[in-house]
Amino acid sequence: MGASLQPRGSGGGRRRRQPMSDINVTPLVDVMLVLLVIFMVTAPLLVTGVDVELPRAASPSLDQDNTALTVTVQADGALFLNQTEVPLESLAARVDAITGANPEARVYVRGDAGVPYGRVMAAMGALYDGGYRRVALITQPPSTAGGAAAAQ
Template structure:
């Protein structure tokens, strides 16, 4: 009993290696097609364009600085403000174009309820951009 050698003539000549020649042929054809078509896609007419210096006039929105101290007092751009005036000022600021950003500064000991009330007033007044201002951490 023989263990079956690779040179038996009874078996079909099975070669387990992948024939890469057709793959290389296909890749070369694709490469030639791309080399021919890319210059056609980039067809530009060379013209001398005039030079002008113009800048887009982009108006930056103003920032509203709203501070809340530990006692819950509100300061609109360093001016003491009470809760009833806050709604009116937020409504008038929301009508400006471009709409200003509300930068909210709160002391560390400020009750969260007061911050939540200010955020709710800003949302109901129509201000869409609210940012929290913090001190950089010291490590």
């Protein structure tokens, strides 16, 4: 009638468990998939800037400088330093404040294709008067269909 609760051959002591030597990768995969989804959602939001239609030009591309400032001239003539709108009169002072009055800082000027040439040159002139000599214009490369039509 009586039943023994202890397994046979245990000697009455508690059985020790062996350490598990396998790594459970399921939580790791779950975390990585969540991070992938987060990055896929936020990546398009990180591309910021002032929306302009750049003119097309067949010119060699310059080396990219990640520390360079960008001055954008919109079609309505508004000036932006990076993403902040600034008046033309204070453009050089704002660039001085950001670069620490470093005349060797590179400044890129993006002008909309529909903006008058004089407005872009006024921005470049204000930078030149502020002591900045490393000013470059940003354009888009010509499309292959448009370039072939223009060559004929």
